[in-house]
Amino acid sequence: MAESVDTLFVHAHLFTMEGRGVGYQADGAVAVRGNRIVDIGSTAALEKRYAPAERIDAAAHALLPGLIDAHMHTPWAVVRGVAQDVAHWMQKGLAPFSRHLHREAALAGTWLALLEALKSGTTTLGDYATPIEGWADIFAAAGVRAVLTPTINALPPGEMAGWRMGDLYPLNDDVGERSIRDAVAFASEWHGAANGRITVMYGPQGADMLTLEQLRHVKRLAASEGILLHMHVAQGDREIDQMLKRYGKRTPAFLDQIGYLDEQLLAVHLTEATADETAMIAYSGAHMVLCSGSIGIIDGIVPPTVEFRTAGGPVALGSDQAAGNNCHNLFNEMKLTALFNKIKFRDPTIMPAWEVLRMATIEGAQALGLEQEIGSIEIGKKADLILVDLSALNLMPTLVEPIRNIVPNLVYAATGREVTLVMVDGQILLRNGRLVAIDEAAVIAEVQQRAEEVAAELQRDPVHLEMALLQPMRAGCL
Amino acid sequence: MAESVDTLFVHAHLFTMEGRGVGYQADGAVAVRGNRIVDIGSTAALEKRYAPAERIDAAAHALLPGLIDAHMHTPWAVVRGVAQDVAHWMQKGLAPFSRHLHREAALAGTWLALLEALKSGTTTLGDYATPIEGWADIFAAAGVRAVLTPTINALPPGEMAGWRMGDLYPLNDDVGERSIRDAVAFASEWHGAANGRITVMYGPQGADMLTLEQLRHVKRLAASEGILLHMHVAQGDREIDQMLKRYGKRTPAFLDQIGYLDEQLLAVHLTEATADETAMIAYSGAHMVLCSGSIGIIDGIVPPTVEFRTAGGPVALGSDQAAGNNCHNLFNEMKLTALFNKIKFRDPTIMPAWEVLRMATIEGAQALGLEQEIGSIEIGKKADLILVDLSALNLMPTLVEPIRNIVPNLVYAATGREVTLVMVDGQILLRNGRLVAIDEAAVIAEVQQRAEEVAAELQRDPVHLEMALLQPMRAGCL
Numbered sequence: 001m002a003e004s005v006d007t008l009f010v011h012a013h014l015f016t017m018e019g020r021g022v023g024y025q026a027d028g029a030v031a032v033r034g035n036r037i038v039d040i041g042s043t044a045a046l047e048k049r050y051a052p053a054e055r056i057d058a059a060a061h062a063l064l065p066g067l068i069d070a071h072m073h074t075p076w077a078v079v080r081g082v083a084q085d086v087a088h089w090m091q092k093g094l095a096p097f098s099r100h101l102h103r104e105a106a107l108a109g110t111w112l113a114l115l116e117a118l119k120s121g122t123t124t125l126g127d128y129a130t131p132i133e134g135w136a137d138i139f140a141a142a143g144v145r146a147v148l149t150p151t152i153n154a155l156p157p158g159e160m161a162g163w164r165m166g167d168l169y170p171l172n173d174d175v176g177e178r179s180i181r182d183a184v185a186f187a188s189e190w191h192g193a194a195n196g197r198i199t200v201m202y203g204p205q206g207a208d209m210l211t212l213e214q215l216r217h218v219k220r221l222a223a224s225e226g227i228l229l230h231m232h233v234a235q236g237d238r239e240i241d242q243m244l245k246r247y248g249k250r251t252p253a254f255l256d257q258i259g260y261l262d263e264q265l266l267a268v269h270l271t272e273a274t275a276d277e278t279a280m281i282a283y284s285g286a287h288m289v290l291c292s293g294s295i296g297i298i299d300g301i302v303p304p305t306v307e308f309r310t311a312g313g314p315v316a317l318g319s320d321q322a323a324g325n326n327c328h329n330l331f332n333e334m335k336l337t338a339l340f341n342k343i344k345f346r347d348p349t350i351m352p353a354w355e356v357l358r359m360a361t362i363e364g365a366q367a368l369g370l371e372q373e374i375g376s377i378e379i380g381k382k383a384d385l386i387l388v389d390l391s392a393l394n395l396m397p398t399l400v401e402p403i404r405n406i407v408p409n410l411v412y413a414a415t416g417r418e419v420t421l422v423m424v425d426g427q428i429l430l431r432n433g434r435l436v437a438i439d440e441a442a443v444i445a446e447v448q449q450r451a452e453e454v455a456a457e458l459q460r461d462p463v464h465l466e467m468a469l470l471q472p473m474r475a476g477c478l
Numbered sequence: 479m480a481e482s483v484d485t486l487f488v489h490a491h492l493f494t495m496e497g498r499g500v501g502y503q504a505d506g507a508v509a510v511r512g513n514r515i516v517d518i519g520s521t522a523a524l525e526k527r528y529a530p531a532e533r534i535d536a537a538a539h540a541l542l543p544g545l546i547d548a549h550m551h552t553p554w555a556v557v558r559g560v561a562q563d564v565a566h567w568m569q570k571g572l573a574p575f576s577r578h579l580h581r582e583a584a585l586a587g588t589w590l591a592l593l594e595a596l597k598s599g600t601t602t603l604g605d606y607a608t609p610i611e612g613w614a615d616i617f618a619a620a621g622v623r624a625v626l627t628p629t630i631n632a633l634p635p636g637e638m639a640g641w642r643m644g645d646l647y648p649l650n651d652d653v654g655e656r657s658i659r660d661a662v663a664f665a666s667e668w669h670g671a672a673n674g675r676i677t678v679m680y681g682p683q684g685a686d687m688l689t690l691e692q693l694r695h696v697k698r699l700a701a702s703e704g705i706l707l708h709m710h711v712a713q714g715d716r717e718i719d720q721m722l723k724r725y726g727k728r729t730p731a732f733l734d735q736i737g738y739l740d741e742q743l744l745a746v747h748l749t750e751a752t753a754d755e756t757a758m759i760a761y762s763g764a765h766m767v768l769c770s771g772s773i774g775i776i777d778g779i780v781p782p783t784v785e786f787r788t789a790g791g792p793v794a795l796g797s798d799q800a801a802g803n804n805c806h807n808l809f810n811e812m813k814l815t816a817l818f819n820k821i822k823f824r825d826p827t828i829m830p831a832w833e834v835l836r837m838a839t840i841e842g843a844q845a846l847g848l849e850q851e852i853g854s855i856e857i858g859k860k861a862d863l864i865l866v867d868l869s870a871l872n873l874m875p876t877l878v879e880p881i882r883n884i885v886p887n888l889v890y891a892a893t894g895r896e897v898t899l900v901m902v903d904g905q906i907l908l909r910n911g912r913l914v915a916i917d918e919a920a921v922i923a924e925v926q927q928r929a930e931e932v933a934a935e936l937q938r939d940p941v942h943l944e945m946a947l948l949q950p951m952r953a954g955c956l
Binding site: 019020021022023024078079080081082083084085086087089112115116119120293296297298299300301302322325326327328329336338339340342343344345346347348349350351352353354391393394395396397398399401402403404405406407408409412413415416417440443444447448451452455458459464467469470472473475476477478 | 777800873876
């Protein structure tokens with residue numbers, strides 16, 4: 001007598017990501033009941049064993065764990081593409097817009113980034129943002145899995161407007177303490193919410209953006225509550241300059257001294273970390289997020305990820321923000337990560353396709369501390385699954401012997417648009433490439449309206465005259 | 479009284495690529511009669527002036543010149559994705575497949591690459607291949623513009639099977655002379671064919687792959703017939719090794735001595751060229767093709783394109799072959815070119831978006847010697863035009879002031895799937911993202927069948943045991 005399950009995927013090119021490779025199974029099947037994976041095996045075996053409410057024929061598709069984007073700043077998607085090809089990206093590109101990013105614009109940006117990520121196969125979104133009202137509700141409503149990190153900093157908005165490059169930031173005790181209280185309140189409301197789909201991390205925005213006492217306070221809270229820390233570390237020369245001026249130390253050594261380097265830390269970027277600093281952070285048990293596309297565009301740098309992984313630390317991928325990176329698409333991050341590192345080491349064997357696919361799935365889950373729940377297709381794990389159409393022109397042909405070409409093509413040839421189905425927590429959010437329950441056209445209209453409002457406000461603000469891209473605008477290059 | 483035209487595009491974000499930038503016009507219109515652009519201007523002006531047979535509303539779309547892919551090896555698309563992440567890509571990855579690439583497989587590969595390129599906005603395909611029967615007919619039938627280069631070499635197929643790395647190639651006079659004769663016959667049949675859509679170049683495959691006398695012969699032919707030369711130059715350490723052993727000179731110095739460096743030469747790759755060699759080639763008046771994705775994957779190298787352009791030479795982009803690069807998509811090449819060079823120079827201002835967009839359009843046309851006919855939207859030029867849907871999630875929002883974000887988003891955020899319409903020579907080949915007159919499903923089925931035939935033959939050939947990817951196959955990484 002066949003057991004009932006909710007969903008049975010059959011005839012897939014199945015990549016479980018179990019073991020040390022990609023866990024390929026030809027003609028594979030996966031059974032889902034509720035929000036969990038309950039069985040995995042051959043199509044023949046599972047067809048006999050189960051009577052599904054829905055049977056999904058995944059022939060000519062790759063069936064993979066949902067992809068994990070560990071570091072995003074979703075609100076910035078509302079001003080995508082306004083700050084590329086410039087020096088001082090933040091100050092001369094994005095900051096003028098940020099002065100006018102009102103709440104509705106920020107929320108529209110979150111919806112935009114979320115849908116872009118979801119449609120390209122991302123099921124877990126690690127977002128890092130000011131915890132404005134309505135932010136977390138978007139992830140709950142959309143049905144995705146999210147690791148939300150409310151930003152903690154002591155930067156007073158009004159005073160920052162007068163800040164000049166090279167000066168120390170005017171850290172403010174009240175701003176920092178309020179920011180910590182807001183994060184604690186946010187965590188108590190959202191950690192474990194939405195059937196466990198939403199979890200929270202604490203996010204000191206950078207070692208340079210809080211006072212020493214505040215950094216210690218956040219670390220004590222994290223340790224006592226068992227909540228992980230998600231922090232920009234050695235993210236740029238501006239940060240290193242602040243740290244040297246304030247403490248006479250570079251960020252990694254400083255964090256080591258104040259007890260930040262341990263298993264609780266998810267360190268983002270490491271753009272300016274030396275090989276030694278990188279190894280020290282990895283050996284401490286801390287984890288890393290690599291944002292290849294963003295740091296490539298903004299800084300022209302390939303962060304020390306090979307060094308971090310060589311020292312044994314797990315690395316997740318992140319799309320950062322669309323105002324710099326221009327897209328929230330893990331297929332883009334996988335490809336750029338493989339290629340940038342080949343170029344960095346002038347060696348085509350560095351960062352093969354299967355390694356970056358692991359970084360986007362099981363290794364990403366490890367970096368987020370969620371490897372018991374997601375990141376691979378394993379009995380008992382959450383049912384976060386995606387199908388990729390291998391009969392898309394740009395992924396053809398499919399060969400299985402003597403060389404199986406599916407993983408190289410997923411990494412080097414896919415655009416993300418080949419994702420046809422996305423399931424999160426057992427629910428199908430995307431089917432035949434279309435969102436099941438979200439009004440995409442309404443999001444697009446809202447984004448355009450809010451973006452135009454922000455741009456119009458900036459146009460009236462004299463600060464726009466300092467933007468780096470005005471010169472190429474005038475020269476007819478944009 | 480309104481004049482009749484065949485097609486009138488209206489309400490576009492128009493990028494003519496005229497002048498030194500991108501030639502943006504808001505609410506732009508373009509009129510097409512026959513295979514030529516006959517007028518360009520504001521929508522209001524052209525709506526009054528013309529009575530079109532078809533009026534295309536391009537609101538919320540970018541209207542651009544068709545993209546130019548100057549260097550492809552289309553047949554290899556039939557074995558996409560079989561040779562990545564390995565050293566000695568050609569010998570240990572692709573060559574074992576090449577032994578079994580029969581004619582039908584090669585033609586299926588050409589169809590696959592062509593459709594992939596066309597659907598992502600490429601209107602001119604610069605293909606470089608053995609001129610087997612039926613090859614050129616595919617470009618004629620598909621309706622695209624093509625610059626076809628039949629490969630000329632003196633490598634005897636049977637003898638090459640026994641060739642060992644480090645040995646000199648066994649160049650054969652008869653093979654080389656036959657190859658030259660075939661190319662001449664091909665050019666006389668196809669140069670200017672299909673309403674001028676197809677032109678031909680001569681393609682000595684590399685300075686190491688023909689005898690000195692054959693190289694001189696080809697150059698004399700090219701000079702007397704006014705046909706350009708399309709040639710791999712300094713494409714790898716293998717080539718440099720052959721040249722040093724045979725002539726005691728590196729390729730650029732050798733080519734300089736035998737009179738190859740001039741305006742007739744389109745030099746492909748320059749992977750191993752030094753800065754001085756690169757400048758020498760550019761100063762000679764020769765042009766360059768840059769294959770960022772392919773050389774990045776195969777060699778982990780960023781070719782000296784900034785150096786070539788600094789010396790004044792025009793550079794076209796090329797997707798090379800899908801067995802290495804894994805895709806034929808100019809949006810991919812634009813993005814990788816910008817990012818790889820930012821990383822090479824550790825400078826985010828290097829290779830801004832507008833420069834790579836010029837390389838994919840007007841500068842590419844200059845490199846191919848076709849700038850009088852294509853590469854920009856200009857009255858009198860051929861009507862090769864594409865529309866890109868700016869309301870795709872990953873390209874939203876569209877801002878025009880204070881910073882226009884369209885070009886950065888086309889380069890850094892687009893995947894190529896946002897191309898909704900492609901017109902070549904005045905004919906619409908793609909409409910609403912779908913091929914108008916080509917049976918895509920039939921091509922996909924043919925590709926899969928032919929690829930499986932090639933793979934099955936290779937599986938029976940003991941040479942497959944030497945392939946580099948067998949080890950990761952066994953380790954469960956593919």
